[in-house]
Amino acid sequence: MSGTITISVDAMGGDNAPRAPLHAAKLLLRERPDARFIFHGREEVLTPLLDEFAELRPVSEIRHSETVITMDDKPSQALRKGRGTSSMWATIQSVRDGEAAVAISGGNTGALMAMATFCLRTMEGISRPAIAAIWPTVRSDIIVLDVGATIGADADQLVDFSILGAALARAVFDTPSPTVGLLNVGVEEAKGNEWVKDAGKILGETSGVGFTYKGFVEGDDLGKGTVDVVVTEGFTGNVALKTAEGTARQVGTYLRDALKSSWLSKIGALFASQALAAIRSKMDPRTVNGGVFLGLNGVVIKSHGGTDEIGYKSALGLAYDMARNDLIEKIRDGVSRFPAPADPAAPTSSEAPTA
Amino acid sequence: MSGTITISVDAMGGDNAPRAPLHAAKLLLRERPDARFIFHGREEVLTPLLDEFAELRPVSEIRHSETVITMDDKPSQALRKGRGTSSMWATIQSVRDGEAAVAISGGNTGALMAMATFCLRTMEGISRPAIAAIWPTVRSDIIVLDVGATIGADADQLVDFSILGAALARAVFDTPSPTVGLLNVGVEEAKGNEWVKDAGKILGETSGVGFTYKGFVEGDDLGKGTVDVVVTEGFTGNVALKTAEGTARQVGTYLRDALKSSWLSKIGALFASQALAAIRSKMDPRTVNGGVFLGLNGVVIKSHGGTDEIGYKSALGLAYDMARNDLIEKIRDGVSRFPAPADPAAPTSSEAPTA
Numbered sequence: 021m022s023g024t025i026t027i028s029v030d031a032m033g034g035d036n037a038p039r040a041p042l043h044a045a046k047l048l049l050r051e052r053p054d055a056r057f058i059f060h061g062r063e064e065v066l067t068p069l070l071d072e073f074a075e076l077r078p079v080s081e082i083r084h085s086e087t088v089i090t091m092d093d094k095p096s097q098a099l100r101k102g103r104g105t106s107s108m109w110a111t112i113q114s115v116r117d118g119e120a121a122v123a124i125s126g127g128n129t130g131a132l133m134a135m136a137t138f139c140l141r142t143m144e145g146i147s148r149p150a151i152a153a154i155w156p157t158v159r160s161d162i163i164v165l166d167v168g169a170t171i172g173a174d175a176d177q178l179v180d181f182s183i184l185g186a187a188l189a190r191a192v193f194d195t196p197s198p199t200v201g202l203l204n205v206g207v208e209e210a211k212g213n214e215w216v217k218d219a220g221k222i223l224g225e226t227s228g229v230g231f232t233y234k235g236f237v238e239g240d241d242l243g244k245g246t247v248d249v250v251v252t253e254g255f256t257g258n259v260a261l262k263t264a265e266g267t268a269r270q271v272g273t274y275l276r277d278a279l280k281s282s283w284l285s286k287i288g289a290l291f292a293s294q295a296l297a298a299i300r301s302k303m304d305p306r307t308v309n310g311g312v313f314l315g316l317n318g319v320v321i322k323s324h325g326g327t328d329e330i331g332y333k334s335a336l337g338l339a340y341d342m343a344r345n346d347l348i349e350k351i352r353d354g355v356s357r358f359p360a361p362a363d364p365a366a367p368t369s370s371e372a373p374t375a
Numbered sequence: 376m377s378g379t380i381t382i383s384v385d386a387m388g389g390d391n392a393p394r395a396p397l398h399a400a401k402l403l404l405r406e407r408p409d410a411r412f413i414f415h416g417r418e419e420v421l422t423p424l425l426d427e428f429a430e431l432r433p434v435s436e437i438r439h440s441e442t443v444i445t446m447d448d449k450p451s452q453a454l455r456k457g458r459g460t461s462s463m464w465a466t467i468q469s470v471r472d473g474e475a476a477v478a479i480s481g482g483n484t485g486a487l488m489a490m491a492t493f494c495l496r497t498m499e500g501i502s503r504p505a506i507a508a509i510w511p512t513v514r515s516d517i518i519v520l521d522v523g524a525t526i527g528a529d530a531d532q533l534v535d536f537s538i539l540g541a542a543l544a545r546a547v548f549d550t551p552s553p554t555v556g557l558l559n560v561g562v563e564e565a566k567g568n569e570w571v572k573d574a575g576k577i578l579g580e581t582s583g584v585g586f587t588y589k590g591f592v593e594g595d596d597l598g599k600g601t602v603d604v605v606v607t608e609g610f611t612g613n614v615a616l617k618t619a620e621g622t623a624r625q626v627g628t629y630l631r632d633a634l635k636s637s638w639l640s641k642i643g644a645l646f647a648s649q650a651l652a653a654i655r656s657k658m659d660p661r662t663v664n665g666g667v668f669l670g671l672n673g674v675v676i677k678s679h680g681g682t683d684e685i686g687y688k689s690a691l692g693l694a695y696d697m698a699r700n701d702l703i704e705k706i707r708d709g710v711s712r713f714p715a716p717a718d719p720a721a722p723t724s725s726e727a728p729t730a
Contacts, residue, residue: 094565158628168560171568205523205613210449213526213610239617243625255568256611258560262594263615267622270598273513274657275630278650288647295633295640302629 024054025121025343027336028114031061032088032107034126034325034332038069041126041323044332045080046073052340058114060085060107085110089131091325098131099138108132112139115318121343124310124335126323133169133313133322140316145355146180148173149315150254151322152188153261154308154338157245163189163198164242166254167261167311173253175218178202182223183354184314185249186231191345192338197230198248201237203256211236215253229357230350268303306331310338319347379409380476380698382691383469386416387443387462389481389680389687393424396481396678399687400435401428407695413469415440415462440465444486446680453486454493463487467494470673476698479665479690481678488524488668488677495671500710501535503528504670505609506677507543508616509663509693512600516663518544518553519597521609522616524668528608530573533557537578538709539669540604541586546700547693552585553603556592558611566591570608584712585705623658661686665693674702 029045031038038061045057056079059066063084070077085107089098102109108127114120116139125132129151137149150166163185166173173181182200189198202220204212209220216236223233234247239260242250252260279289279296289296301307305324309331313320319342323335384400386393393416400412411434414421418439425432440462444453457464463482469475471494480487484506492504505521518540521528528536537555544553557575559567564575571591578588589602594615597605607615634644634651644651656662660679664686668675674697678690 158625171560203614205526205610239614239619240621240624242618243621252614255560256614259558259594259607259611260614260618263597263618264594264622266595266598267619268626269595270513271623271626271654271658274654278654278657279647281650281653285647285650288643288645288650290643291646292634292640292643295636295643298636299626299629299633303626 024056025052025340026056026058026119027339027343028058028111028120028123029060030107030111030123030125030127031059031066032085032127033132034323034327036326036328037126038066040327040329040332042066042069042073042076043329044336046076047329047333048336048340049075049079051337055079055336055340057081058083058120060110060114062088062107083110083114089127091128093128093131095130095134098128099134102131102135103138109135109139112136112318112320115320116140122319122321122339124321124323124339126325126327126332129168129311129322132320136313136316136318136320140318140320143315143317143351143355145358146184146315148177148180149313150181150184152185152312152314154192154310155242155250155264156302156308157243159245161193161308162242162245162248162250164250164252164257164261165314166252166257168254168258169313170254172255173215175215175222178215178219178251178253179222179358180315181251182231182233182249183229183358184351185251187351187354188312188314188342188347189248190230190350191347192341193248194345195248197232199234200231200249200251201234201241201247203250203252203260204236204238207236207238219251226358230354265305272303307334310335312338312342314351317348319343379411380407380695381411381413381474382694382698383413383466383475383478384415385462385466385478385480385482386414386421387440387482388487389678389682391681391683392416392481393421395682395684395687397421397424397428397431398684399691401431402684402688403691403695404430404434406692410434410691410695412436413438413475415465415469416443417462438465438469444482446483448483448486450485450489453483454489457486457490458493464490464494467491467673467675470675471495477674477676477694479676479678479694481680481682481687484523484666484677487675491668491671491673491675495673495675498670498672498706498710500713501539501670503532503535504668505536505539507540507667507669509547509665510597510605510619511657511663512598514600516548517597517600517603517605519605519607519612519616520669521607521612522666523609523613525609527610528570530570530577533570533574533606533608534577534713535670536606537586537588537604538584538713539706540606542705542709543667543669543697543702544603545585545705546702547696548603549700550603552587554589555586555604555606556589556596556602558605558607558615559591559593562591562593574606581713585709620660627658662689665690667693667697669706672703674698
C-alpha cells in the first residue's frame with residue numbers, strides 16, 4: 021500500500037449517509053493526507069456528491085452497489101438479500117481482497133457483524149468475534165469488550181477477548197503492555213460466575229503474552245480507568261455501555277435544568293460557558309465513535325448510525341490508526357504468544373486419529 | 376403493633392456504627408413520631424450512646440449481642456460464628472419473632488444475605504431472594520432488581536423478581552399497577568439470552584397480576600425511568616448499578632475540574648452555587664440509600680456501610696415506609712395472583728406419588 025492507508029467505506033449506511041461519511045472523509049484527509057478511500061454505494065448518488073467534496077476526488081474511488089441494507093433487515097435476511105450485491109458486503113469484501121486495510125459502516129450492527137463474520141471468517145485461534153468500545157474515563161480512554169457481538173462467553177472466550185482487547189490497546193493507545201481486568205461483581209477470587217472465575221485462573225498464570233492481567237474489576241472501575249482493557253461477555257458489556265451513556269445523559273439533564281432554574285444560575289452559566297462547553301465536548305458521544313469488530317481476518321468498524329460528519333470522522337480516524345499501527349498483526353502476535361488451550365477431544369499421540 | 380412501627384437495627388454494622396445509626400434514628404423520629412427501635416449490639420457501648428440521644432430513650436430498647444460480624448467474614452464464616460450470638464443475627468431474629476416489622480444493617484452484605492435467608496427462609500412461591508435498589512431517574516425513582524443477591528437467574532426467577540419488584544413499587548411509590556420491564560440488549564423479541572426471552576413470553580401473557588409488563592428495556596432506559604421496575608439477574612444488575620454510580624462520579628469530576636479551570640468559570644460557579652448544590656444533592660448517594668432484600672418471610676434492608684447519619688436516615692425512612700405500607704402482604708398478594716409454574720417433575724393426578 022506504499023505508505024497510504026485505504027479505508028473501505030459503506031457510503032449508504034447510517035441516517036446521514038451518504039453525505040456524512042463523505043464529508044467526514046474530507047475532514048480526515050486534511051489531517052491524514054495519506055488516507056485513501058473506496059466508497060461503496062449507488063453510483064448515481066455518490067458521483068455528484070463526490071464532485072461537491074472536490075478534495076476527495078483524487079484519493080477516492082466509487083464502487084457501485086445495487087442493494088442497500090436497511091436498519092430493519094434481520095442479520096439472516098441481510099445476508100440473503102445483500103451478499104455480493106450490497107454496499108455493506110462490498111465494503112467488507114474490499115478488506116478481504118486486500119484492496120483496503122479497514123472497513124467502516126454506519127449501518128445495521130447485526131447485519132454488519134453477520135456479513136463480516138461470513139466474509140472475513142474468524143481468525144485462527146479465536147473462536148468468536150467481539151465488539152470493542154473505546155470508553156472515556158477520568159484517566160484516559162480505555163477499551164471495553166464485548167459490548168454485544170455475542171451473548172454469553174465461556175472462560176476460553178473471555179481469554180480470547182483479553183488477547184483481542186490488549187492488541188487493540190497496543191495499536192491505538194501505544195501502550196506496549198496494557199493492563200487487563202475481568203469485569204465481575206467483586207474483586208475477591210471467590211466472586212462471580214464460573215466462567216469469570218475460570219478465566220481469572222487462566223489469565224493469572226500467564227506472562228509474556230503482551231499484556232498484564234490485573235484481576236477482577238467492578239462496574240465503577242470503568243469510569244475510573246483502573247485498567248486499559250476491561251473484558252466481559254456481550255450481554256453484560258452491552259448493558260454496562262448503555263447504562264453509562266444513559267447516566268451521562270441523565271446527569272447532563274440535571275445540570276441543564278439546574279442552570280436554568282434561576283437568574284443567578286443563568287448568569288453563572290454565562291460566566292462558565294467556556295468551561296461548560298468543554299464538558300459538553302468531553303461528554304460528546306461523537307468524539308469516541310466506533311465499535312471495533314475484533315477476531316476476524318480483517319478489521320471492521322461500526323460507526324454510530326445516527327452520527328454526523330464529526331462522529332464519522334472520529335470513526336474514520338480510529339480506522340486509520342488501527343490500520344497504520346497494524347492491528348491485525350498485533351492480534352496475530354497476541355494469539356501466537358498464548359498457549360493453545362488443551363483440547364479434551366483431541367486424540368493423544370499414541371492414538372491414531374479416526375477420520 | 377398498635378400503630379407504631381418497630382425497626383430492628385444492627386447498631387454495630389457499618390463504618391460509622393454505632394453512632395450513625397442511632398443519630399439517624401433520632402432524625403427519623405422527628406419525622407415519624409410513631410417509629411420504635413430495637414438496637415442490637417454491645418450494651419456497654421450502646422447504653423451511654425443512647426443517653427446522648429435522649430429523645431430516643433423512651434422509644435428504644437437495647438439488646439445485648441456478644442459477637443460483631445466484620446466486613447472480612449465470608450458468609451459461611453459469619454453464619455458459623457454469628458448465628459444466635461451476633462448483633463446481625465439478632466437484628467434479623469427480631470423480625471422473625473414478630474417483635475419488629477423490618478430489620479436494617481450496614482454490615483457485610485454477603486453475611487447479611489446468608490443470615491437473612493437462613494433465619495427468615497424464602498417465601499412460599501419464591502425460589503430465591505433478590506436485592507432491589509431504588510434508582511433515581513430523570514422522571515422519578517424506580518426499582519431495579521436483582522443487583523447482586525445471586526448470580527444468574529432462569530425465566531421463572533426473573534418472573535419472581537417481577538412480582539417482588541412490583542410489590543415494592545406498590546409499597547413505596549404508591550402506584551397501584553407499576554410498569555415492569557426486562558433488561559435486555561435490545562427491545563426486539565428475538566434479542567437476548569434464552570432466560571430473558573422465556574421470561575418475556577411468560578410475562579407477556581399475564582394480566583391482573585398487580586403490574587403491567589412493558590417488554591424489554593435497555594441500559595439507557597434505567598436513567599430515563601422508562602418503567603417503574605427493571606428486572607435482571609444479579610450479575611448484570613450489579614454491574615449496571617456500579618457502572619451508573621461510577622459514571623455519575625466521573626461526570627461530577629469533569630464538572631468540578633471544568634469549573635476550576637479559569638477565573639471566569641470560578642465566578643460562574645459562584646453565581647450558580649445554589650444550582651450546583653441542588654445537583655450535588657440530587658446525585659448524593661445518601662439520599663437513596665438502602666438495598667432491599669426481597670423474597671424472604673420478612674423485610675431486611677442493607678444500608679451502605681460507609682454512610683453517615685443522613686444516609687442511614689434515608690435507609691430507616693425506606694424501612695419505615697415499607698413496613699407502614701405492608702410490603703410483605705403486598706408481596707404475598709402478588710405471588711398469589713400469579714399462576715403457579717407447571718412443575719415438569721410433578722406426578723400427574725392419575726399417578727400415585729412415590730414417597
